[in-house]
Amino acid sequence: MSTPVIGIIMGSQSDLKVMKEAAAFLEDLKIPFELTVVSAHRTPERMMEYGTTARSRGLKVIIAGAGGAAHLPGMVASLTSLPVIGVPIHSSNSIDGWDSILSILQMPSGVPVATVALNGARNAGILAAQIIGADNQAVAQRLDEFKKSLKEKVEESARDIEKKGWRISE
Numbered sequence: 001m002s003t004p005v006i007g008i009i010m011g012s013q014s015d016l017k018v019m020k021e022a023a024a025f026l027e028d029l030k031i032p033f034e035l036t037v038v039s040a041h042r043t044p045e046r047m048m049e050y051g052t053t054a055r056s057r058g059l060k061v062i063i064a065g066a067g068g069a070a071h072l073p074g075m076v077a078s079l080t081s082l083p084v085i086g087v088p089i090h091s092s093n094s095i096d097g098w099d100s101i102l103s104i105l106q107m108p109s110g111v112p113v114a115t116v117a118l119n120g121a122r123n124a125g126i127l128a129a130q131i132i133g134a135d136n137q138a139v140a141q142r143l144d145e146f147k148k149s150l151k152e153k154v155e156e157s158a159r160d161i162e163k164k165g166w167r168i169s170e
């Protein structure tokens, strides 16, 4: 795999501080991705171009992040039959984040966006990798190792806490 199979897009460069967490996870898993800024409101033609050419360029999943009136994920989902994962971002024009969560989550029937938590770009990266891993054995194996490392971390912290003499309440 060297052609990007995942597209990470965001409404503004100011979203990068959140969205780079998706990129970091994909880098760890050695999954080729592309990353750019596409604004639904400021560059609608660019968004049309991105959404309508995504599949023919080899992408299999799109991760789209936006804040405030977060229309990018839903609009891109309307332009492609690829799965779109939406990342609501707490940005400078957010009230409290619910505005972007609901803008991305409450899609009409027929045009779903798989919405992760506020600023949940890392989970978006994980979910995108899992979609790729559905028919890619090498990626699936790396995801299994990742899940194992999560389990080991919890078991280790449980051992640490229990060593201090604390117990689950009786």
Ligand code: RP5
Binding pocket: 010, 011, 012, 013, 014, 015, 039, 065, 066, 067, 068, 069, 089, 091, 092, 093
């Ligand atoms: C949204 O507006 C972007 O996704 C960003 O989260 C927010 C603020 O954009 P900037 O004014 O920082 O460019 O469309």
